[in-house]
Amino acid sequence: MYNEHDIIHHLKHFLPAQAPLKDFIHHNTLHAFQDKSFHFALKDAKESLGYKTYLSLNEYRKRFRQGQISEQIIDKIIAKKYSDKNISYWKSKMFSSAVNEGVDPRLGIIRTKWTTEYNLEIDDFVHPLLFRILCSYLDQGISIWDFPTEKRSFIENIKHLESNTFASFFKTKEAKNKLFEEGNSIEKMLQIIVGDEAYFEPYLIDQQFAHQGWSGMVSAIEDNPSTLLVAKKISLKDIIFFELLLEYDTIIDRLGKDWKPIALSLEDSEKEAINSKTSYELSELDEILILFQESFEWSYYDTVLNALSYQFIKENNDEKSFQALFCIDDRECSIRRWIENTDSSCETYGTPGFFGVEFYFKPQGGKFLTKVCPAPITPKHVIQEIGVRKKQEKDIHFSKHSHSFIFGWFITQSIGFWSAFKLFINIFKPQMNPATASSLKHMDKLSKLTIENKNESKIENGLQIGFTIDEMTLRTENVLRSIGLTSNFAPIVYVIGHGASSNNNPHYAAYDCGACSGRAGSVNARALSFMANHPKVRQRLAEKGIKISENTQFLGAIRDTTRDEIVFFDENLLSIENKIRHVENCKKFKTALDLNAKERSRRFESIKTQKNAAKIHEKIMIRSVSLFEPRPELNHATNALCIVGRRDLSKKVFLDRRAFLNSYDYIQDPEGKYLLGILNAAAPVCGGINLEYYFSRVDNQKLGAGSKLPHNVMGLIGVANGIDGDLRPGLPSQMIEVHDPVRLLMIVEHFPEIVLKTIQSNPATYEWFENEWIHLIVFHPEEKQFYRFEKGEFISYQPLPFEIKSIENVESIIESQTENIPVFQLN
């Protein structure tokens, strides 16, 4: 009945899966529940682990009063779920019933027995020491005297340390002997501490979820050891065993012989509670919350659908001034609008920001490889940066010498006064410093990249250096076809990746491009441009039907989403005519960037949005490098939509930076071949971002990281509160406070039957839609009708006819509003 392998596997599945800070990648926080339908999964997570999974009733009611939840939508949803007759019954419940929203989860029942039976707060004794040892063991470079490890497992290292020493981690001899006891195991320790085999699993769940941050980190590192630069061997099994020893130590030390295994003290009612399963039957509170959540979501979705249904798509073969490829990221939604607004003859496209080129990047002088493609992909290529000589700037304040007493003595007396000056400067005139995380530090602007493979046998670390002509052609073709850009090329096609800058921000990786595994997209942008410019690639593309004129040049660039800056690469390769055009385009980009900065500033209290755009832009730049600014930008906050279709569908709709936009032309992909690729990437990437924001927002304490203001950096891999706290995975409150927790609505422009066939062909992608973690709607391009995916089929969906106002001037709207702006029609 006790099966260690299964239990550990089960635990690992449920623990937070967040990697160390430098590899922060958004994912569904409740990924372990994803095989269940959304609402049941939320109920299950609440009842088993005690998470809060919806907004509170008060928050929903407030949103209703503020008009964010429409009464008509509520009626419609109640009518559909129950019947017309029940509308008033449920509405009165929703608005006035006083239900207790408190949660009493199954988690912790057995563990609190130590307190109630023996007045022993076992966690208070075990946790601080355990966290400290784990953090020291996994530390990536904070400590000066690091854990004396060899290439052994964690527990072997502990044994090694304990075998030859005059001190010990343990207080009692008994516990230390257990460490060395031949054949001792988790099972044997559980036998001693818990006693009843039936409760081994609940006990371990309680134990590990009492510090889910550290356990999750260990589990993530165990699964992906290369995420640590300084390699460490560790496994969840090891730390469970070690923790059991520490518990045993504490019990012996505090209680002596006066105790018995804890499961023996369980009362029948407690046993029943532990063994209970989440029932499918919904409580009244569950039903009210579901009604509110769905009404909240569809109140917004329906306005969007209304606006989209007004749009018409016009064939336009006019000459284009330029074309620009952006990431699908919701932060690019507004900059694309401003660019099109500044130059009506240009065209913008959206595609995942690794631009279809997956590889490891090795910067000049770097000792490690950096993956720059979506997390699930394992690249077979490496691109190296060469030809630059970088000197890393140093900052004495991070020097370890300041911590020794002799050097420290000199440093405090000298550098100490320099610190006062630096502090003064940083407060009155913030600027970039050596510790700033900047999108431009990812790759040197003047470097060369080994994009083309010159010799296929050249392998480094099992990876091929650069891509062959065939490989380059394939990738270029895939990107161009998936976004529907196969003819009518403008003289310059910009490929613009994105990254972010911030100061004093341990979560900096969450600000960069998710499709590049939390890195800036500059190398990818350059790589795709190089490939598309390559004459041999052009030749093969032409053979495949994509004819790119000789005059057309691709140009890589990076946009900094925090600073609203664009930096271009390889501009010297442009032809003379294109150079002239490029200079003109740059002016347009500058105008658009200023306006984009202005639009973003409406969310920032410290900047007055009514000011001139260029002035605001300057302030935004200062803000991005301020030490004291916990919100250099708001990242994906408010994201709610993902539109897969032609740009004309959304070009004239004001979506307030809430949409991921993936360009796609169904006409060029009648079979849905490229659509599958898009959805395979968009569902986990956009869905992951959306749900991480959702859960960090609805329970910022348990599923998010809480306020970032008291955070302390632990071993360079995570953050915790104070020095004794558990790691805090998830997003800090400063990133999610303006977010409206709604699920992602994905809108695909194609025929329903093709989309159905497409999503069914990949079970992993299908699960997202089938279990309603993402809403899916298809826009029938010929009928101009919507179809909603429900219970495995597409059913015609008629949004409530909300009136969509049209506006002339976006600037006046953004100047007057700080909250979410409703959908508008742009003229």
Next chain:
Amino acid sequence: MNYFMQLFILIPLLGFVLSLLIKEKREQFLSYTATATVGIQLFTAIVYIALWAFHGFGSYNIKDLSIYQNEEYQFFIDFYFDKTTAVYLLVGAFLSFMVVIYSRYYLHREPGYKRFFNTILFFFLGYNLTIFAGNFETLFIGWEILGISSFLLIAFYRERFLPVKNAMKVFSIYRIGDIGLLLAMWMSHHLWHENITFQKLHDAHLVHEHLMEHSLIGVFISLMILVSASAKSAQLPFSFWLPRAMEGPTPSSAIFYGSLSVHVGAFLLMRTHPFWENQLLVKIIIVFFGLMTMVVTTAIARVQSSVKSQIAYSSISQIGIIFIEIALGFENLALVHIAGNAFLRTYQLLVSPSIVSYLIREQFYNYSPHLKSIEYKFPQKIQHGLYILSIKEWNLDSFMYEALWNPIKKFARSVRFLNAKNILWFFIPTYILSAYLLYHKDLLPKQAFAYLPIFYAFIGLLMVLKSFSERRDILFTWILIIMSHFWIAIAIGFNANFDLKEVYIYLSGILFFGGLGFWVLKLMQRKEEIKDLTIFHGHVYEHPRVAQLFFLCCLGLTGFPISPTFVGEDLLFSHIEAHQVLLVFIVSFTFIIDGLSIIRIYARIFMGTHVKKYHEIAFKSS
């Protein structure tokens, strides 16, 4: 010069009071008030110091205000200014100014924005009172304010378990420091037969003369000062509290625990330096503890894998050196060192979140797996042992736990027989009888007077110990504290001529705040179900106003300078003779436990995880 001096107390006081009146939602107004207060202080300080330099860097003293006076005793407020004050004033005002501006943006939209700035200004007031203090009494007022504001800042995130637990931990260490200071004050009354000012300590002849006759008393006073300074500056064996204080928002940790608060201990040593500079034994002890601190905390700092604890321990180690410098008489060097350390650690803490992007990048380019620290050259047994010991912070935390709290708990368990009933039936009649006897002392045999004070003080101690260990009945806990003060009063009454007026001063605060607190507790019990004191209730979530009121009661009852009990306590000590070691020990011990018991009640009812779970609640470990 003298006329200005009070300005440095008035400005923070005004700013603090004003900040209390501003509404929670007016973020800008709040931060402007704080910025203006500290900014004006900084500006005034610069002008004042320039003038002072122009006048030749002298020392100035003013006797401000006499609060209480009898034939042999005077309680007065006194201010003093010299170069030590000048350095502390400048460093404090500059760093506070920077951090206030920093926090204005950093804390934007944080729940508790107002509370944060209130507490910062309160701290700033306490800091300035301390550094301008011209005698122990004035310094003690500042000292107490520093303690309370530290408690509030550490427990800023009061809805979580760890900040509250750590705030209580730090408070208990501070309490030890307070009592050290109280005892130093007590003994120095007996040494000088007056309320000595720091200026007079510079009179080498006077000091020498007094110490010649009472060298043991001199050592005692100096050691109490050292205990107090070590507790405040996190020296051995108290060092473990400093990293645990890093629970508030980073800027507050940076300024208080990185710089200002921890250097206040060093300030006390410098201030009293003329008193102990000729006591060789004291100097040897200070140097010894300084060296120990320096070595031990450096070892601990070297193994820290979290950035804030690393900075905390290296700061402590530098302060250890500063203590040595002061003891050896390098006053100027110490001042430079203090300023440098304060600036450096503040800045290091403020930029501590940057360490991830900085070190990861450095590692990415420079990592070498063969780089080993110096300790790898040690024999393995020593290396492993030291490593483990340093990870466990040389057991300092658990040492405190075992050495101090366990005996208290054990002792408290032995007074289990006390309960509400026998208090009512036995102790109240006994008390009335004792009070009657106090007025008719002639009824008692002469010999009894030697033992009665100790007997009564011991009952007081029993009461407060019982209060500290009582878990179930909250009202009973509170009443026990009030009663313990009454027993102490009667003990001193039998000891000397503690006249009615003084008793009134002492007990009026107790009665007023005790009574009010009792009423508040009753009110809370009516409103909410309060189980007992074994768990945190977090009722501040729904009852912030009541919590504030009760906090005031707690302050009043602990003898914080808002209550006449503050003067009363000092008076009371003046009636204990220099040779009555046991009595003074019992009384001061009672005061330590009394403070802890009171703060425990407040924390358990109002702070920590909210018992009603309808909103987001953090895991206990987070």
